Amino acid sequence: MKTQRLTIFLLQQISEPGDAIAQGKSPVALGLSPTSGVEGTLYYLSKPPRLPAWVSYVKEIAPSIPNLTSSSASGVLIVHAHGRHFALTFGYGRSLLDMSKVERQFGLRVALNRIDPLQLRSMDTKTFDDLVVTRTLQASKSTDLPTFGVDISKDILRAVTGEPRDTSLSKRLSGADALVLGTAKKASELEKVLGEALDAFTEETYKENFAWIDHLSLVTDSTLIDGLDQLVAQQLAAGDTSGTHMAMPDPLSWEDIDAFKITSSRTIFQELDLDHYLDSLGDGRSTITLKILKGRQVSAKFLRSGEYDGRWSLYNCLISEQRVGGQLYVLIEGPWLAVSETLAEEVDNFATSLPASRAELGRSNRGETEPDYNKRIAAGGSGELLCLDAKIHAPGGANSGIELCDLLSADGEFFHIKRKSRSSTLSHMFAQGSVSARTFVGDAAYRDALRAEIIRSVDPTEQQKWLDLVPPGNEVVDRSKYTVSYCVIVGSKKTGMDWLPFFSKLNLMQHGKQILSLGFDLSISRIDVAT
Incomplete structure (x- = not known):
């Protein structure tokens, strides 16, 4: 039977499926068949065919090239199962999803709880300093953790791929914020797949071999998060960047990046530099609020297209350290993390x-x-x-x-x-x-x-x-x-x-x-x- 690749996000508490769609996006909403056994809504968006930029470029020296066109389709399936909402993205579907509604590290926890620690295939780590270093480590065949040379007191695990002990869910699992797996089960059996994933998310099997990832634990107290967010906004409005800087949340190929642009600034940035951005705002810096940080968009201009692509919110590009009540908290790519007292x-x-x-x-x-x-x-x-x-x-x-x-x-x-x-x-x-x-x-x-x-x-x-x-x-x-x-x-x-x-x-x-x-x-x- 054909295997379908699924990319699954667990959503935070939402009232209805539409709450998970990103602002500014207007996909078509399609109800699911009442007899399918799956409760939810499918959202999709299809772009009309267009001439790729590279065709226009080479036409000067290859004038007989036909007008090749390409198109793209995006889909997000929001499913309600086992008391939670899940988002399954297809094609460019992630661009339709409001990432602030996503349960962080869902896929990572599922994967670490189910993967055989001797059957790892790849690991993505980040090292945070004044500079953010992202590494993707891959093995030619399944192996154990020491092979990857991960420094458990320094590297932060973002994603992992490996083979699970029990292959009933999938023969291979990849986990970061999303869980990626291949399944032979039909779409009508999604509730069972999502139930297994949710069970794995709540387990603590990972502590047997990966307890070190708890050196940084996710902050879930909304009052605390709001207080930390306000603290950062106040500091930036005052021009204080002693505890905060900027970095790309996702690894991009530098050879393909021409420049960056940030909403509200006319300056074109060659790299993401917080002081440079604040300087570019002039007197407008003092008006910075949390709403502004989350609402302003950071766009990357790619050489292959020559266009700016809105990639992240300004807030998601911030790396910050704040101490409150003796506890150290770090803001990394959106979520706040508490540094364990032992490590600190x-x-x-x-x-x-x-x-x-x-x-x-x-x-x-x-x-x-x-x-x-x-x-x-x-x-x-x-x-x-x-x-x-x-x-x-x-x-x-x-x-x-x-x-x-x-x-x-x-x-x-x-x-x-x-x-x-x-x-x-x-x-x-x-x-x-x-x-x-x-x-x-x-x-x-x-x-x-x-x-x-x-x-x-x-x-x-x-x-x-x-x-x-x-x-x-x-x-x-x-x-x-x-x-x-x-x-x-x-x-x-x-x-x-x-x-x-x-x-x-x-x-x-x-x-x-x-x-x-x-x-x-x-x-x-x-x-x-x-x-």
Whole structure:
């Protein structure tokens, strides 16, 4: 029997099927047969045939090409079964659905509760910092979790595909917000399929192998959600972006993106930057409300069509961290998540346990670039600091260079310096610290190249003290002599380590543990900006 692919969303409580249709969409509504045994409504929309943009483009050099046309159809089947409403999308049907009415992580929970943990095929993860990194990991055949190299304390699982223990529902399940499966059951048997999916959603079998996904739990208290939303809106209206930035909710191919446009701004954005957007609003920034954040649309212009496609609401592009009553909450792609106390405490304790740098480098001037800062501080360091910024050497067998540090102190501190601003991220700096430390210890050719750079660029009367810090390739590195010191240039009034966002601190902990395991000391400091 032919297998039908089903994409199933569980809806939040709605009064009638039409409540799940996105505003501005006007699909045709079609009632289901009373004798079908399925209660619901089918919504569909069909676009007339049109000439694809690529045909017009190639017609100049291939004038005999016929006027090829293509059309698209969208369908959403809203079904009421087992006391809940479900949405099954077909074709481009997801574009008709109001995604704010969707029960988040429904498909993910169903899949994790039913998939055999030894029969995984793919995983989608996101790592959140000042930069959002999306990864799709696929295996050539079914395998277990360790094969995918997922860091359970850092990566957030968005989607999973695998083979279930019991194949009565489907031979393979994929789950994110939607559950995707292949079924041989007829449409008249949908109530049974949806009942099995709903049962799987309420199970807690996933905790046997995937309990780590609860490091971030979905916030369902509407009063709390409203309070967090209002807090973000108030901060943005005041121009405070210290805890919030923007990112694409869905992975798109950058090679196909030309630009972005956001409702209410005439500016064309090359990337989604919250500060840039707020600046573009001028005095209109102060009028920002939650309704505006959810009502304004973010559109992407694709090179293949040359047209702007409304993809998300502005609200769904926000990544925010807020602390309320001692609890840390994060807004990620629409839903609010509560960070488990265990993880939050571990991350905060690690960050606060780190000492500040032994050397006080001094404030950064307003508008001063990182290279200029490094050069100025090194020049004023009375010969105790060596600027190695942009002095990059490729280690043995590597295709790209690795910078040891920005500044090297005479007592063995490797200073990695980064300005935290609207367009920069700290993740690269933290990674640079751990990678350069490992390379310094393990790559003899790398150290020899560093020594050659010192001999080439440093005054002969000053060379020896720096050469003493970089052992030749044939000598063993005394790791106890060195400290990896992260220094962040940031204008912030926050005290303690609160100036560093949670996901940045999580990133720091991951790389910091690697550095400490190598036998290096570790420190982190804030460099204030002169007013």
